[in-house]
Amino acid sequence: MKKWIQTHNPSGRIAYVNGRYLPHAHAAVHIEDRGLQFGDSIYEVCRVEGGILLDEQGHLDRLERSLAAIELPMPVARAALPRIMRELVRRNRLRDGLVYLQVTRGAFRRDHPMPVGATEPTLILTAHSGDPAMAATRLAQGVKIITRPDERWARRDIKTTQLLPAVLAKTAAKRAGAAEAWLVDDDGFVTEGGSTNGWIVDADGTLVTRPLSRDILPGVTRAVVLAAAREAGLAVAERKFTVAQALAAREAFLTSASGAAVPVVGIDGQPIGDGRPRPLTLRLQALYAARSGQR
Ligand code: PLP
Numbered sequence: 001m002k003k004w005i006q007t008h009n010p011s012g013r014i015a016y017v018n019g020r021y022l023p024h025a026h027a028a029v030h031i032e033d034r035g036l037q038f039g040d041s042i043y044e045v046c047r048v049e050g051g052i053l054l055d056e057q058g059h060l061d062r063l064e065r066s067l068a069a070i071e072l073p074m075p076v077a078r079a080a081l082p083r084i085m086r087e088l089v090r091r092n093r094l095r096d097g098l099v100y101l102q103v104t105r106g107a108f109r110r111d112h113p114m115p116v117g118a119t120e121p122t123l124i125l126t127a128h129s130g131d132p133a134m135a136a137t138r139l140a141q142g143v144k145i146i147t148r149p150d151e152r153w154a155r156r157d158i159k160t161t162q163l164l165p166a167v168l169a170k171t172a173a174k175r176a177g178a179a180e181a182w183l184v185d186d187d188g189f190v191t192e193g194g195s196t197n198g199w200i201v202d203a204d205g206t207l208v209t210r211p212l213s214r215d216i217l218p219g220v221t222r223a224v225v226l227a228a229a230r231e232a233g234l235a236v237a238e239r240k241f242t243v244a245q246a247l248a249a250r251e252a253f254l255t256s257a258s259g260a261a262v263p264v265v266g267i268d269g270q271p272i273g274d275g276r277p278r279p280l281t282l283r284l285q286a287l288y289a290a291r292s293g294q295r
Helices: 002-007 034-038 056-068 081-093 130-140 164-175 218-232 243-247 281-290
Strands: 015-016 021-022 042-049 099-105 121-127 143-149 180-184 190-193 197-201 207-209 237-240 250-257 259-267
Touching: 002 099, 015 081, 021 081, 021 259, 034 164, 042 056, 042 081, 056 081, 056 099, 056 218, 081 099, 081 121, 121 143, 130 259, 143 164, 180 243, 197 243, 207 218, 218 237, 218 259, 218 281, 250 281, 259 281
Parallel strands: 143 180, 143 259, 207 237
Antiparallel strands: 015 021, 015 121, 042 099, 099 121, 180 190, 190 197, 197 207, 197 250, 250 259
16 A cells, blocks of 8 residues: 555656645545545546647536535535646646546544534545546457446445445456446346446447436436537437347447547457447547537
């Protein structure tokens, strides 16, 4: 752990904790923080490209919605958050990567019920640099995925830090040499990926993704890709699909802040289409790129 902290904290890496910009290695929260003790916290992830935060307003909208769903107040005024995120990007000289933002219910004597009015929320932001060449390779070459039973709770529309089922599913994927696990509900329908939304292109060329409900996270990238597809006049259907339908699909792909329209070239060891990224997915990558800079 100590070794990891030393090697992953090149001098100059800065985090934000409750109003202060601190060297990453010295940024910390209290051990009684409810985020740590109960997963009583909400998070957001924004992609940074060329130093610009993508889809910032969509992420802030979802943050407000998730916080309201668990009765957690905004830790600072909404208008202050873009300023903090940009300052973090600036201080880290971040060109390409991700900004993570987390709000917890704060530190208090460990007891399950919310300590209403007794704690200040904890606000944490960290910056993570990415490798644009690696991201481009993923978009161009696609990824393989596996399927797993969806073992999460019933409010997957709230972006909480209670991510253990995703940790287990994505570990299984990694061990199988895959990049993601598609989670499957009790009726055999794909809900979404461990940290991505799932899409297929059916035999008619219709773009299909699961409709919003409590079963999936309302992906910000999903919304941008849907709007871009509709604007381009593509046939789109928000409906559930099974693993068998995905295996028979012309194309499949994933969306998330860390990658818009990442081609899925294989599921559970079986190729999708001819096992290579397909034209509609590649077109959606371009449509997303054209839209996502608009904030
Ligand atoms: N679904 C889940 C379960 C996720 O964790 C994420 C992102 O972290 C997504 C979907 C994609 O959401 P977004 O496009 O807002 O990154």
